[in-house]
Amino acid sequence: MSKFKKKSGGGVPELNMSSMSDIVFMFLFFFMSVTTMKEVNMKVVVNLPHATELTKLEKKSLVTFIYIGQPTRENRARMGSETRIQLNDKYAEVDDIQDYIAQEKGSMKEEDQPYMQVSLKIDENTQMGIVNDVKQALRKAYALKINYSSRMRETTAN
16 A cells, blocks of 8 residues: 555646746846837938037937927928928917927926927028017927037147
């Protein structure tokens, strides 16, 4: 007579799921660290003017960009060669700016809305007439914190 009995009908053992959450979090952290946020597809050519006194923007999440320049080479046949305004990934008119600012403010936290800044990225050959029109539209939209993007002037040593 044996002391040990064989189990009859010993089915499939249960799967141990204790390490599954660790694996999921490892994948989550991996994709969060590797993924980059989508940049704007430029539809206008912007050669920023040179400047000597520049300040870096602190919180980029509070900055909304407006691009002003001539359409890119691919879009000139369709849009012409006159200066255009780009909001996010589409061409816009001056009248669209107020709605755009309202939409951008709506996507922010309520406590961050007073700190919203509008950064104008304007081609160095752009006429000031369209820039003034954009500034007037921003004033009507109560977007009063405006800055101009530029690039650092290369200094030459004598």
